[in-house]
Amino acid sequence: MSAASSDVGGIVRAAESSTLRPLKVAVPKGALFEEAVSALGDAGFDVAGLNDPGRRLMVSGAGVQFIIGRPTDIPVYVAYGGADCGIAGKDVLVEAGLDVAELLDLGFGGCRFVVAEPSDSQARVKERLAHLGVLRVATKYPNITQSYFDSIGVQVELVKLHGNIELAPLIGLADRIVDITASGATLAQNDLEIVDEVLRSTARFVGNPAAIRTDPRVLALRDALANSRPGKETA
Amino acid sequence: MRPVTARGFRDVLPPEAAEREVVSSRMAAVFSSWGYELIETPVVEELAAVEAAAGRLEGTVFRLIDLDGRLLALRPDMTVPIARLVASRLEGDRAEHRFRYSADVFREHESLRGQSREFRQVGVELIGRGGAAADAEILSLLVRTLEATGLPEFTIAVGTVAVLDAILASASMPESWRQGILAAAHQRDFVELERLAREGVNPHVARAVVAVPRIRGQEDAIESARVATRGLGCESALDDLAETWALVGDAGPTGAVMIDFSVMRSFGYYTGFVAEAYAPGFGLPLGGGGRYDRVLASYGAPSPAAGFALGLERVMIALAEQGISIPVRGLDAVVGGEPAEVFAASGRLRSGGWRVVASSLDGVELVREADRLGAAEAITATSGRIVRLDRAGEPALPIEEPLPYAPTATWADSADSGLTASGGDGS
Numbered sequence: 001m002s003a004a005s006s007d008v009g010g011i012v013r014a015a016e017s018s019t020l021r022p023l024k025v026a027v028p029k030g031a032l033f034e035e036a037v038s039a040l041g042d043a044g045f046d047v048a049g050l051n052d053p054g055r056r057l058m059v060s061g062a063g064v065q066f067i068i069g070r071p072t073d074i075p076v077y078v079a080y081g082g083a084d085c086g087i088a089g090k091d092v093l094v095e096a097g098l099d100v101a102e103l104l105d106l107g108f109g110g111c112r113f114v115v116a117e118p119s120d121s122q123a124r125v126k127e128r129l130a131h132l133g134v135l136r137v138a139t140k141y142p143n144i145t146q147s148y149f150d151s152i153g154v155q156v157e158l159v160k161l162h163g164n165i166e167l168a169p170l171i172g173l174a175d176r177i178v179d180i181t182a183s184g185a186t187l188a189q190n191d192l193e194i195v196d197e198v199l200r201s202t203a204r205f206v207g208n209p210a211a212i213r214t215d216p217r218v219l220a221l222r223d224a225l226a227n228s229r230p231g232k233e234t235a
Numbered sequence: 236m237r238p239v240t241a242r243g244f245r246d247v248l249p250p251e252a253a254e255r256e257v258v259s260s261r262m263a264a265v266f267s268s269w270g271y272e273l274i275e276t277p278v279v280e281e282l283a284a285v286e287a288a289a290g291r292l293e294g295t296v297f298r299l300i301d302l303d304g305r306l307l308a309l310r311p312d313m314t315v316p317i318a319r320l321v322a323s324r325l326e327g328d329r330a331e332h333r334f335r336y337s338a339d340v341f342r343e344h345e346s347l348r349g350q351s352r353e354f355r356q357v358g359v360e361l362i363g364r365g366g367a368a369a370d371a372e373i374l375s376l377l378v379r380t381l382e383a384t385g386l387p388e389f390t391i392a393v394g395t396v397a398v399l400d401a402i403l404a405s406a407s408m409p410e411s412w413r414q415g416i417l418a419a420a421h422q423r424d425f426v427e428l429e430r431l432a433r434e435g436v437n438p439h440v441a442r443a444v445v446a447v448p449r450i451r452g453q454e455d456a457i458e459s460a461r462v463a464t465r466g467l468g469c470e471s472a473l474d475d476l477a478e479t480w481a482l483v484g485d486a487g488p489t490g491a492v493m494i495d496f497s498v499m500r501s502f503g504y505y506t507g508f509v510a511e512a513y514a515p516g517f518g519l520p521l522g523g524g525g526r527y528d529r530v531l532a533s534y535g536a537p538s539p540a541a542g543f544a545l546g547l548e549r550v551m552i553a554l555a556e557q558g559i560s561i562p563v564r565g566l567d568a569v570v571g572g573e574p575a576e577v578f579a580a581s582g583r584l585r586s587g588g589w590r591v592v593a594s595s596l597d598g599v600e601l602v603r604e605a606d607r608l609g610a611a612e613a614i615t616a617t618s619g620r621i622v623r624l625d626r627a628g629e630p631a632l633p634i635e636e637p638l639p640y641a642p643t644a645t646w647a648d649s650a651d652s653g654l655t656a657s658g659g660d661g662s
Contacts, residue, residue, distance in 0.1 A: 021516070080519070081518015082518070084518075100423070101423035101425065102422070102423065103425050104426065209518075210517065210518050211518060212423075212497075213451075213493075213511070214390050214515050
């Protein structure tokens with residue numbers, strides 16, 4: 001942390017000593033929030049405001065403005081310059097397919113995209129494929145799911161749902177699901193069995209492609225994050 | 236029905252259209268002063284012709300099917316149509332061509348992305364000349380063009396795709412790995428780049444693949460790249476870049492230009508230097524370009540070529556964000572009265588350089604109309620005389636021969652001449 005804080009110290013000083021506006025950093029709510037905050041804290045930022053944001057969506061620290069958003073919106077903020085940089089899961093980055101620079105694998109927030117089906121339905125799924133030639137798949141992530149099934153040459157009809165994907169096969173809405181899982185516990189409790197893995201995801205530090213060229217603070221933060229978590233960085 | 240424009244397309248109304256015209260003519264004036272000639276091409280190209288030069292464009296290009304069942308494309312840029320034009324119409328003509336354009340181009344975007352599907356590109360192509368001098372001409376022209384728009388602050392990042400190409404050529408690795416590296420570099424996915432670099436490559440290549448896209452700076456960056464790529468066949472690409480850099484410096488101040496080896500453009504046809512322009516605090520590039528020596532070869536007429544395009548909409552946003560107002564010359568007078576008198580008086584004023592609207596109103600209503608149209612004067616024409624109206628709509632000062640200068644002429648000229656001083660004729 002000591003080596004890193006000097007980097008962030010530079011970011012803070014740059015914002016305080018000149019007319020430079022604070023660096024805008026997008027932070028995802030939900031599962032990644034706590035570790036994202038602690039990573040930013042380890043990198044040397046004052047994250048006191050983030051620890052208890054209440055209902056505020058923007059929190060300021062010295063030389064920085066944190067923007068708290070839904071995980072799936074973080075790539076949008078960063079790609080269009082609403083935030084200079086941010087933290088987002090690889091899963092939402094792939095699903096969004098937007099132009100952001102992926103600068104660092106932060107190593108935390110590990111999860112897997114898996115294909116699952118009811119444990120007793122293998123035979124039925126095979127039958128359906130053989131006679132109808134198409135599978136019905138429920139997911140929150142239509143882009144990732146479509147490109148996965150395209151890559152293995154299976155035709156699918158996608159049903160997009162917004163939550164509780166595990167329900168879909170149980171109520172006859174779909175033959176299989178594609179969803180993210182950290183431990184597999186929810187799948188197991190709903191008698192779903194993992195049949196394939198689509199993608200492994202971890203949290204990434206991402207930057208706006210223009211900001212990484214015009215604002216040195218973004219790459220300084222990347223280095224601070226990398227240096228403060230040498231053991232945790234997988235890249 | 237209440238008609239709407241199609242998603243991603245829009246109308247441009249008077250105040251904005253006038254400002255766009257001013258800014259694009261400032262850019263055109265710079266291009267002209269460097270000897271670039273105006274050119275036009277069809278909005279529609281054969282899809283096969285576009286893909287032959289630009290590669291697969293699934294999801295990017297706006298496609299149409301005509302009554303003969305032919306697949307057509309709305310031009311996604313002007314580089315490919317101009318290359319097609321040179322290859323097909325100026326074939327055998329080995330001379331240098333300098334072309335400029337201001338044209339609408341079309342790109343497909345998924346819905347709900349807040350992206351336009353039609354936008355105006357203002358740019359140049361220099362065809363038939365390769366080497367550092369040609370690269371430097373394009374880069375210097377980009378610097379001068381951005382200055383001429385009136386933008387106080389901008390950055391131009393310059394790199395070269397030839398370095399990464401040379402590193403990949405020197406690595407004896409499967410084609411799929413090379414494609415993976417190129418895709419990751421294009422998507423600016425540094426995490427994937429590092430993962431691929433670890434995949435059993437010789438450690439020197441692996442270090443270079445990871446290090447080079449992170450190198451940025453001024454001239455020193457080229458030296459850093461030399462050190463990082465020693466023995467990997469990048470010398471000539473870096474020599475070219477160093478020579479270009481020196482020449483650009485000879486052409487004028489280059490404080491806005493920096494070297495950045497992570498610059499990649501969205502189209503994969505570039506073969507040498509690539510450049511991208513940014514405005515501080517604006518998250519999208521203003522435009523960019525580079526050298527694309529193989530595009531004309533794909534049409535059977537190999538010739539070196541380079542160019543750049545700026546997105547007019549983005550330049551306008553950057554100007555607005557930096558608080559720069561665009562001086563637009565307004566209306567000088569609204570002339571009212573009997574039609575025959577109005578037509579005669581308006582004609583005399585117009586030949587004297589005035590911008591005049593003919594109206595059927597008179598008195599206070601004419602003054603109100605002049606206010607609504609932003610005209611400097613309300614004028615009534617009666618018995619062969621031209622008389623200014625006061626605020627109450629009463630005849631006040633007559634206008635007599637010789638006619639005075641148009642009220643808006645002086646300030647518009649002075650505002651414009653200051654900003655186009657670096658750009659030449661200002662017309």
